[in-house]
Amino acid sequence: MSLITASNLSKSFGPVDLFSGVSFGLARGSRLALVGPNGIGKTTLLRILLGLEEASGGTVARARNLRPGYLPQEAEFEMGGTVWDACLAPFAGLQKRQEELHSLEEQMADPEKARPVMERYGKLQEAFERDGGYTYSTRIKQVLTGLGFLAEDFHLPLEHLSGGQRTRAYLAHLLLSDPDLLLLDEPTNHLDIAAVEWLEGYLGQWPGAALIVSHDRYFLDSVCTGILEMTLAGLESYPGNYTAYLHERQIRADRRQETFATEKAKLLKDVEYIKKNISGQNVNQAKGRLRRLSRIVQAIEQVGFETVVNQKWSETAEDVNVATSPFGVEEAERRVRALRSPVRTLPRLHLNLRSGGRSGELVIRSRDLQIGYPGRLLFAAPDILLRRRECAALIGPNGAGKTTFLKTILGQTPPLAGELALGASLQVGYFAQAHEGLDPDKTLLQEIDAIMPNWLPGQIRDYLGKFVFSGDDVYKKVEMLSGGERGRLALAKLALQDTNLLLLDEPTNHLDIPSQEILQAVLDDYSGTILLVTHDRYLIDALGTQIWEIDPDESSLDVFEGTYSQRKEERERLAALRSTGMADGARGLETGEGAQRSRRRESNQSVKVERRRRARIQELENKIASLEAELADIGARLENPPDDPARVAQLGKDYARVQAEMDALLGEWEELHS
Numbered sequence: 001m002s003l004i005t006a007s008n009l010s011k012s013f014g015p016v017d018l019f020s021g022v023s024f025g026l027a028r029g030s031r032l033a034l035v036g037p038n039g040i041g042k043t044t045l046l047r048i049l050l051g052l053e054e055a056s057g058g059t060v061a062r063a064r065n066l067r068p069g070y071l072p073q074e075a076e077f078e079m080g081g082t083v084w085d086a087c088l089a090p091f092a093g094l095q096k097r098q099e100e101l102h103s104l105e106e107q108m109a110d111p112e113k114a115r116p117v118m119e120r121y122g123k124l125q126e127a128f129e130r131d132g133g134y135t136y137s138t139r140i141k142q143v144l145t146g147l148g149f150l151a152e153d154f155h156l157p158l159e160h161l162s163g164g165q166r167t168r169a170y171l172a173h174l175l176l177s178d179p180d181l182l183l184l185d186e187p188t189n190h191l192d193i194a195a196v197e198w199l200e201g202y203l204g205q206w207p208g209a210a211l212i213v214s215h216d217r218y219f220l221d222s223v224c225t226g227i228l229e230m231t232l233a234g235l236e237s238y239p240g241n242y243t244a245y246l247h248e249r250q251i252r253a254d255r256r257q258e259t260f261a262t263e264k265a266k267l268l269k270d271v272e273y274i275k276k277n278i279s280g281q282n283v284n285q286a287k288g289r290l291r292r293l294s295r296i297v298q299a300i301e302q303v304g305f306e307t308v309v310n311q312k313w314s315e316t317a318e319d320v321n322v323a324t325s326p327f328g329v330e331e332a333e334r335r336v337r338a339l340r341s342p343v344r345t346l347p348r349l350h351l352n353l354r355s356g357g358r359s360g361e362l363v364i365r366s367r368d369l370q371i372g373y374p375g376r377l378l379f380a381a382p383d384i385l386l387r388r389r390e391c392a393a394l395i396g397p398n399g400a401g402k403t404t405f406l407k408t409i410l411g412q413t414p415p416l417a418g419e420l421a422l423g424a425s426l427q428v429g430y431f432a433q434a435h436e437g438l439d440p441d442k443t444l445l446q447e448i449d450a451i452m453p454n455w456l457p458g459q460i461r462d463y464l465g466k467f468v469f470s471g472d473d474v475y476k477k478v479e480m481l482s483g484g485e486r487g488r489l490a491l492a493k494l495a496l497q498d499t500n501l502l503l504l505d506e507p508t509n510h511l512d513i514p515s516q517e518i519l520q521a522v523l524d525d526y527s528g529t530i531l532l533v534t535h536d537r538y539l540i541d542a543l544g545t546q547i548w549e550i551d552p553d554e555s556s557l558d559v560f561e562g563t564y565s566q567r568k569e570e571r572e573r574l575a576a577l578r579s580t581g582m583a584d585g586a587r588g589l590e591t592g593e594g595a596q597r598s599r600r601r602e603s604n605q606s607v608k609v610e611r612r613r614r615a616r617i618q619e620l621e622n623k624i625a626s627l628e629a630e631l632a633d634i635g636a637r638l639e640n641p642p643d644d645p646a647r648v649a650q651l652g653k654d655y656a657r658v659q660a661e662m663d664a665l666l667g668e669w670e671e672l673h674s
Contacts, residue, residue: 002027003066003181003209004049009058011044018044021234022058026181031203031210033220033242036230038484038512042213045230046070046183049211069179073186074163075170083161083169084154087140090177094133101125108652114645122639129635134628134659136176141670143172146198148191148397151670164190175202182210188219192397193535215513217242218537232344233304242538253343256306260341263309267293267336274329287326294326297335305342349515350466351491355527356498360424361388363501363529364409368418371405377416378404379550381557386546388423391523391530393540393564396550402533403433406503409531429499433506433533435486437493440479444469444489447478451496467492484510491519500528508536540564613672620669627662634658 002025010020018041026032034042047053049060050070062068079086088095104121107113132139144154147168161169167190174182188196200222203210211228214220220227220242227238227245236252238245270293277286299308299320308316327335364386372378378401386392394402407413408420410430430437438447448460455463461474467488481489487510494502502523508516520539523530534540540547541564549558560567634655641648 002061003063004068005061006045006049007059007061009045009048009055009060011041011048011053012056019230019234020057022230024228024235024237026209026211028180028209029207030226031212031224032226032228033224034211034213034228034230035220035242035245035513037514040230040232042230043073043185046185046211046213050183063180066181067177067179068181068183069174069177071167071171071174071182071184071187073167073189075167080158082155082157083144083149083172084140086158086169086173087144087176089173091132091136094128094131094136097124097128098133101128105652108648111645114648118638118641118648122635122641125635126639129632134631134662138624138666138669140172140176141666143175143202145670146195146202147172148195168195171199178208180208182208182212184210184212184214186214187212188214188216188535193395193537194397196535196537215508215511215516216536216538217513217516218541221538233342257341257343259309260305260343263305264336264339267296267339268333271329271333271336274332278329290329290332291326293332293336295322297327297332297339298322300339301335305339349468349488349491349518351495351518351522353495353502353522353526354498356427356500357425359388359426359500359529362386363388363390363423363426364531365421365423366419369420370416370418371401371408372416373404373413374416377555379552379555379557381418381548382559384548384557384559386529386531388529389527390545391532391543392546392548393544394531394533394548394550395535395540397552400550400552402550403505406430406505406531406533409503426501427497427499428501428503429494429497431490431494431502431504431507433509435490438478438486438490441477443475443477445474447489447493448496451493464492482510484512487511488515502526502528502530503533504530505533506535507532508534508539537564617669617672620665620672624662624665624669627658627665630658631655631662 005025007023009022011018022045024032034045036042044053048055050068051060052070079089101121101124104117104124107117108121110117128134141154145151149168149172153165156165158166158169171184171187187199191199196216196219200219203223210223212220212224222241224241226240227242229236229238229245229249238248240248270289274286274290274293277283278290280286295313296308299316299322302320303316307319326332362385364384366381366384368383369381370377370379371381394405396402404413408415409422410428442450444464445457445460448463449455452460452463464474469485469488478486478489487507491507504523507519511519516536516539520542523539523543530543532540532543544564545561547560547562547564547567549560550556551558560570562570634651638648638651638655641651
């Protein structure tokens with residue numbers, strides 16, 4: 001049974017149709033992604049499903065007693081208190097029961113009340129344990145830690161948080177509320193890669209349903225079981241994750257285009273027959289074909305090509321209004337030739353990066369390099385080497401020093417120590433995350449004119465049109481542009497430069513998925529070298545030949561030669577071997593250059609410390625699980641207490657002892673995680 005069902009939904013703002021013909025159901029356990037270009041109405045659809053906005057047409061049916069949870073792009077709490085208070089709110093009922101249990105424990109000391117109190121205590125304790133009463137504090141810590149909060153952040157007042165922190169805190173509150181249905185609007189916007197990977201794992205094991213709007217293609221690949229694509233023609237459903245959707249979408253588009261071409265050719269053949277015979281011996285046959293042709297063309301114009309081709313005429317006739325008199329021959333030919341393919345697309349980015357002359361083979365080299373500012377080391381790097389036509393992806397948490405590293409390469413920030421050398425014959429193009437190269441007081445026309453002073457205004461307008469700027473957009477000032485529009489303008493300027501080394505700082509920020517796909521294809525064809533700073537793991541996996549990861553805790557840079565997926569697989573493999581005590585044997589199996597790199601990494605002191613930390617965490621989690629089982633056993637015996645009051649009292653003491661031991665272990669577990 002569907003938790004929520006949309007039937008033929010439409011939304012209009014005045015004369016402008018945002019979307020129409022949207023129908024789908026969301027079953028329990030399904031995790032669907034809602035994709036489509038910016039401005040197609042994805043956020044509006046989420047709000048309609050929740051009843052926060054009214055649809056212009058259609059209906060929404062929700063399951064009885066449905067408990068939805070909604071994360072908007074910028075979440076606002078309607079409560080005060082701290083981050084911990086916000087996460088504790090979903091467990092208010094458990095807290096009341098916990099207080100009652102404590103009260104009953106005190107009453108057990110009275111022998112006259114012991115029997116009825118123990119009976120009440122046993123039943124309440126069983127329900128309390130079943131509902132997670134002994135683990136909700138642990139759950140809160142796990143969720144907050146997973147979403148990137150440090151232990152010292154847990155008790156920050158909500159009003160002191162940044163916008164991104166508030167959104168993360170609200171997401172934690174939602175996850176801990178255990179809704180039947182999650183509607184998430186760009187949930188990864190304020191998360192670093194580690195937090196996104198944690199959220200992927202959480203949603204992968206979560207039994208509820210989810211409808212997700214996200215530009216993070218790797219996230220959609222990891223989490224989603226189906227894709228709902230919103231287009232101008234309505235909504236289309238695809239099974240599988242994002243990669244499967246791309247493949248199936250192309251197959252469907254090719255099939256539709258082929259069918260359209262074949263059927264249109266048949267109609268044009270009918271037109272030729274009519275033209276030859278309308279005045280000849282077969283005039284009756286020609287008139288009959290003209291009547292049929294007129295009817296079909298009008299139906300295609302009204303309900304679409306696919307509907308007419310795939311339905312019997314008796315079904316189609318109910319939905320169309322066909323003129324009784326047929327077309328003239330010339331009008332019939334004109335309207336057949338004017339029929340458009342059902343494969344429709346919105347205006348899309350047209351990007352072509354110009355490559356400069358060939359650079360030297362060694363593009364970036366370093367020796368004993370340290371990045372940071374006087375008095376503050378961000379990270380120390382091993383001796384790195386980036387060769388011509390390679391793509392290095394620089395990743396790490398926000399504030400780790402990624403942008404500072406790019407500015408060091410550009411010569412804008414000197415290194416703290418060591419040497420950073422650039423190769424010969426380099427022509428560098430830089431895409432800044434904050435778009436510092438754009439002048440807020442200039443118009444789009446003026447920004448391009450500054451680079452191409454010999455272009456006429458018409459040429460500039462045509463060029464900006466390739467980046468989805470049309471009409472009077474070219475006269476807008478930069479300060480009036482949205483984040484996505486600024487990104488497209490920065491790409492337009494970058495594409496006019498001759499480069500052979502690109503330094504790209506979050507180039508996919510604010511771009512919709514179609515634009516991300518185009519940028520990825522263009523960068524894949526680029527003949528120069530790329531240093532890429534991005535949280536877009538799909539882009540990293542497609543382009544990266546090296547992964548440079550900054551670890552701010554160790555103030556170090558780790559270099560992995562290979563793709564993002566290969567790096568992830570190696571980490572998972574080593575983690576699995578360490579957890580089974582087989583890491584030493586695994587090292588004996590590694591050979592060649594990869595083994596040498598692995599041994600160097602394993603010998604690094606920070607890796608050893610991390611390994612010990614993770615091993616202790618695993619040991620603590622095993623002990624905590626054992627103590628939880630012991631608590632459950634004691635609780636079961638308290639539910640049916642023995643007749644001997646002394647034995648009951650001992651069980652109570654044992655329960656308190658085990659609970660105290662578990663609390664101590666949880667404290668150490670929290671400290672290791674923070």
